[in-house]
Amino acid sequence: MEECNNYGHQHPLLLMLNQEQLINYGSGIADCSRCGEKVSAPCFCCAEHCGFYLHKVCAEAPLELNHPFHPHHPLLLIQNAPYLDGEYVCTFCRQDGNKSLYHCSCELDFHIKCALFTFNIAENNLKELEHVSLQDPSISTKSGDEELDDVAKCFWCWESLANYTHFSPNCGFNLHKKCAMLPLKLNHVCHRKHPLVLQFNCVPLPCKICQKTDQSGIGFVYSCSPCKFSIHIECVSPSPISEDKSHQHPFSLILRQPPSICDACGTEGNHAAYACCTCNIMVHKKCISLPRIIKSRWHHHRVSHTYFLHKEHFERLDCMICHNEVKTEYGSYYCADCNVILHVNCATRDPDFFYVVSSENEDEKPLDISLNSNTNVLERNDAGEGTIIEHFKHNHYLTLSDNIREYGDKCCDGCMLLISDSFYYCSECEFFLHKACAELPKMKPIWHHLCQLATLVLTSDNIFRCEICDFLSSGFAYKCNECGGHMCLRCASLIPDALTCPGHEHPLLYYFDFNGRCSACGGAINRAFSCKDCNYSVDSYCLLLPTRARHKCDEHLLALTYHDINDYSKHHYCDICERKRDPKRWFYHCTTCDTSAHVKCALGEHPFIKSGSIYKKGYHPHPLTFIKKIKHYPACTKCGEPCEKLALECAEPDCNYLVHWKCMNPYGSEYGFLEDKDF
Known part of the structure; x- marks a missing residue:
């Protein structure tokens, strides 16, 4: 035990050279005042027993560290992190910290031990690892039940320790042996202009070999900063031969300086290409394993990969996803039945939007779920249309009609829009269905639903909130068999193809x-x-806005109007709320009465909840019925306020239960998406 300088502390410090001296000093469990970790010998202790401890390594750490892995700026040792909460995440080990740190304005922050550890590795000073034995990758975890794969990562390349022999010192660092021996600089055939330097991955760049960009900033890369050239550690020496079941021949690696066009995906290649000399093609490393057949959400048929197509086979060459031209002399995915074509990178960009068709299922015909009919046809006309049908969601027979004049103010119980075109009606009760809604399949995959491979089932059980448009509805819905989410028929009808809009002359x-x-x-x-x-x-x-809407402000139906031809500024007001209206935005209008209204005002709070619909949830013992017009505005049973808007009423004759929908509403907001709209 010897006394030394106090390293900025107000009292003299004693140097404890071994653990026995530290125990005899009576420190117990204490933390280093600089790095925040448990103190161990050799260390400094306050001679006045004020609780100040300092690892010898932390005490002697330089105030400025010129780190080989970050040659552009020095790392500065500072007391507190330059952030509001005073905390930081170490760039090396990804653990939190709130004590002294090495910091650089490049958004690099390091624990003291991490900065010094990596500095020693860069200087090829491996003394810290001399006493640590190499671990075999097959060593199991403590439980003995599973292999080490994915349990711990190498702090250098951030790959699993289970792949290679590695060091696992008591200090908490895990390091592959091959990573500990990596050279600081190397010359690479893909970048002969400058040597590549092993650096912290602080500015993520796409790897020139695999084309992937690690946005997390974890680990190290070989990089040339002036040229913005970067290669992952594991890509420095890629495999010279690669095989894949989707191609009948092996691919050979070709390292090259100028980039080339990949024959598999049609985009610019990188500095490492794999060639099949038999087929005379050259592809990216990632394109070697492209699936031969996939099912994309963007198209109802499977699509197949090919390296080239003859243009005469296609009516249009625009990608169905990005709508830019596909170069048929390079690879693409196509559907021979529909003349649909997709860029490879568009089709495979999002794993949630496609799945691979396995080789054993390639010849299997996909299920035609449109055969899952909702209707039983009892009578047909000469054109083969069902004139009288049974529908699985209604107890009475339904009759086909096109008498819009008589029933045009009624709404379809499926999509909740006003009746138009051909429709079915019930002669015994107020039930209407558009012919298109009646013919919908019971089960349907919907391309824009989030659940992968989910099939949605038609239902009409209760009030639901559509996951797409956010409106409450009492109509039919498609319900996901995985997440339980609901989608109204209007949103389920959207297709990722060209659609017409009455407000515009071109397809959208x-x-x-x-x-x-x-x-x-x-x-x-x-x-x-x-x-x-x-x-x-x-x-x-x-x-998806309704083309027609009914409102008490006008005796006629209001039509959705896409531009205002009236230039008179005083005309640009809403006749419902009496506030100014933007003539450039869509609105509802009656040409007979010259009535104009905001979309939100014309549709109201709940345009897709039908009066008379039954509400089965809630704590009331009897079924409740939706009502919108109530005479004399009776008081709500729950809050006592007058029921002026949408309410629920008990149909039992001796029960006077009446409640605001807002008092019963379990869904929160009164409006759907319209509250965020500016019209």
Whole structure:
């Protein structure tokens, strides 16, 4: 035990050279005041017993560290992290910290031990690992039940320790032997201009070999900063031969400086290509394993991969997803039955939007779920249409009609829109179904639903909130058999193909990645149906707005109108709320009475809940019925306020239970998506 300088502490410090001295000093369990970890010898202790302890390594750490793995700026030892909460995450070990750290303005933060440990490795000073035995990758975990794979990672390349022999010191670092011996610099055939330097992965760049970008900033890469050239550690020496079951011949590695076009996906290649000399093709490493047949959500048939196509086989060569031209001299996915074609990278970009068809199922015909009919046809006309049918969601026979004049103010019990075109009606009760709604299949995969491979089942059990448009509805819904989510028939009808919009002369194409504003409501949108020829885009919510709406402000039906031709500024007001209306946005209008209204005002709070619908949930012992018009505004049983809007009424003659929907509503918001719209 010897006395030394106090390293900025107000009292003298004693150096404890071994653990026995530290125990005799009576420290017990204490933490280092600089790094925050449990103190161990050799260390410094306060001679005045004030609780100050300092590892010898932490005490002697330089205030400025020129780290070989970050040659552009020095790392500065500071007392507190330069953040509001004073905490940070170590760039090396990814653990939290709130004590002293090495910091660089490049958003690099290191525990003291991490900075010094990596510095020693960079300087090829492996003394810290001399006493640590190499661990075999087959060593099991403590439980003995599973292999070490994915239990721990190498702090260098961040790959599983189970792949290679490794060091696992008591200090908590795990390191592959091969990573500990990596050279600081190397010359690579793909970048002969400058040597590549082993660096912290602080500015994620795409690897020139595998083309992947590690956005997490974890681990190390070989990089040339002036040229912005980066290669992952595991990609420095890729396998010279690669085989895959989807191709009948092996691929040979070709390292090259100039990039080339990949024959499998049609995009610019990288500095490592794999060639099949038999087929005379050259592909990315990631494209070697492209599945031969996939099922994409964007198309109802399976699509097959090919390396080239003859243009005359296709009516159009635009990718169904991005709508840009597909170069048929390179690889693509196509459907021979429908003349549908997709870029490889578009078809396989999102794993939630496709699945691979296994080789044993390639010849199997997909199930035609449209055969799952909802109806039983009892009588047909000369055109083969069912004139009298049974529907599985109604107890009476339904009769086909096209008498819009008589029933045009009624709404379809399926989609909850006003009756139009051909429809079925019940002669015994107020039940109507569009012919198209009656013919919907019981089960249907819906491409924009989030659950992978889910089949949605038609139901009409109760009030539901649509997961797409966010509206409450008492109509039919498709219910997911995995997550239980509901989707109204209007949203289920959307297809990822060209759609017509009465407000625009050109067809609208669906864009999954979009950045702009909706021409209907003016709101910012990231997915839209957009015109390829002009600046006109509509989000799916506005595209599904009812073309007609009824409101008590006018005796006629209001028609959805897409632009206001009246230039008189005083005309641009809503006749319902009496507030100003943007003439560039869609609105509802009656040409007979010259009535104009905001979309939100015309539709009201609950346009898709039908009066007379039964509500089966809640704590009331009897079924409740939705009512919208109540004479004399009776008081709500729950809150005592007058029932002026949507309410629930008990149909039992001796029960006077009446409650606001807002008092019963388990769904929260009164409006659906319209509360975020500006029309």
